[in-house]
Amino acid sequence: MNKAVLYLGDTGLQEAASYLAGVMTHYQICFDYFSSSEKFDSGWLSRDYGAIVLSDYPAGNFTPDQLHALAEKVKNGLGLLMIGGWESFSGLGGGYAHTALKEVLPVVMQDGDDRVNSSSPCLIEKNTDHPILEGLPFAEEVTGVGGYNVFRAKKDSQTLLSLRPFQVQRKNQRYHFVEKKTAPLLVLGSYGEGRTAAFASDVAPHWVGGLVDWGQSRVKAQAPSSVPVEVGGYYARFFANLVNWVANSR
Numbered sequence: 001m002n003k004a005v006l007y008l009g010d011t012g013l014q015e016a017a018s019y020l021a022g023v024m025t026h027y028q029i030c031f032d033y034f035s036s037s038e039k040f041d042s043g044w045l046s047r048d049y050g051a052i053v054l055s056d057y058p059a060g061n062f063t064p065d066q067l068h069a070l071a072e073k074v075k076n077g078l079g080l081l082m083i084g085g086w087e088s089f090s091g092l093g094g095g096y097a098h099t100a101l102k103e104v105l106p107v108v109m110q111d112g113d114d115r116v117n118s119s120s121p122c123l124i125e126k127n128t129d130h131p132i133l134e135g136l137p138f139a140e141e142v143t144g145v146g147g148y149n150v151f152r153a154k155k156d157s158q159t160l161l162s163l164r165p166f167q168v169q170r171k172n173q174r175y176h177f178v179e180k181k182t183a184p185l186l187v188l189g190s191y192g193e194g195r196t197a198a199f200a201s202d203v204a205p206h207w208v209g210g211l212v213d214w215g216q217s218r219v220k221a222q223a224p225s226s227v228p229v230e231v232g233g234y235y236a237r238f239f240a241n242l243v244n245w246v247a248n249s250r
Contacts, residue, residue, distance in 0.1 A: 003050030004030040005247055009057030009087065011036050013226035016204035019212070020055065020083075020239060021223035023231070027240040029247075033223075036087060040066050050247035051079030051195075055203060056087040059095035067100040074104050075192030079246035084200045085207065089149040090114040106157035106189025107198045114150045121166045121177070122146065122209070124185060130160050132186075132241045136234055143234075145185075146209030148200040153187045161186040163200065186242075195246050203239060211235055 005024065010017035012035040024031050032047075040062045052070070059067070074080045082105060087093035090110045096102065097109040122145055126138035138161065145163065153159045165180040189196045202208045215234030222228040 003048055003247060004032060005243060006044055006047070006049045006052045007031045007033045007055075008038075008040070008053065008061075009036045009055040010083075010085070010204060011056065013223060016056065016202075018223065018226045018229050019204040019208075019231065020053070020243075021226050022221035022229040023219070023236045023239050024243060025223040026219055026221035026236060027244075029240065029243055036061075042066055042069065045069055045073055049078060051081060051243065053081045053083065053243065053246075054088065055083035056085035058087040058093045059099050059101075060093070062099070064100070071100040071104045071191070074194035074196065077193040079195045079197075079248070080104060080191070081197045081199070081243065081246045083203050084147075084149040085202045086115060089151060089198075089200075091149055094149075104191045104194075104196060105198050106154050106187045106196050107151040107184065108154060109151050115147065116150055116165075116183075117147045117207075118145070118165055118209075120168045122148070123164045123166070124211070125162045125164050125182065127159055127162055130158075130188070132188075132238070132245050133160060134241070136238055136241075141214070141234075143211050143214040144209055145201040145207060145211050146205075147202070147207035148183065148185065150183055151187075151198065151200065153184050154189060157187050157189040159184045159187050188245075195248065197242060197246050199242065208235075214238075 090097045162182045167178040213232045215232035217233035219236040
């Protein structure tokens with residue numbers, strides 16, 4: 001990938017954004033970053049980005065005209081990735097369900113608050129092979145997350161990963177795991193010439209849960225103007241693969 005990524009949200013580089021920013025720095029993915037509190041600048045759309053990542057970046061930071069312009073850019077080849085959180089999709093401060101991005105993203109968002117916080121195990125299930133998942137043992141080494149946004153995959157999309165929540169009870173000194181209905185975790189699609197992706201959980205604590213430490217090898221990374229992070233090797237490779245895939249247009 002030669003073109004840079006525009007990364008918006010996750011509060012700030014001294015906070016949650018340090019995780020994805022650190023991963024991209026480690027894998028030499030060039031990016032520009034703006035915090036969740038900064039309003040969208042229409043001038044950013046004139047730059048030759050390969051993809052835009054929206055993660056806990058509320059729809060209220062855009063004007064309707066800017067969202068329509070962003071949709072048009074995706075149609076012409078810009079990649080778009082939305083990562084879950086309280087200010088993504090239809091979360092507490094998200095508000096994207098009734099914007100121009102509802103046609104662009106590969107998922108159908110809920111009308112109301114779509115947040116699910118899971119105190120019991122919420123495990124990741126692999127549905128199919130894909131270059132994003134290559135070399136990552138999702139099927140063999142089970143990991144999970146602590147929360148996610150609920151959405152439904154569109155008919156022409158591809159759900160690579162799903163979530164399997166469990167209700168856990170302890171009776172007679174034994175644990176009983178009751179499987180609950182699965183939910184999409186990673187959904188891929190396209191809009192015109194642009195690749196699109198929706199990741200239901202977060203890239204940073206607390207929703208990312210145990211996924212952030214997935215992999216026996218450790219990655220220590222630090223983006224410019226950020227704080228250092230230490231994460232699991234598989235976690236880092238997964239998000240680097242995901243950003244790189246979205247940033248390469250069809």
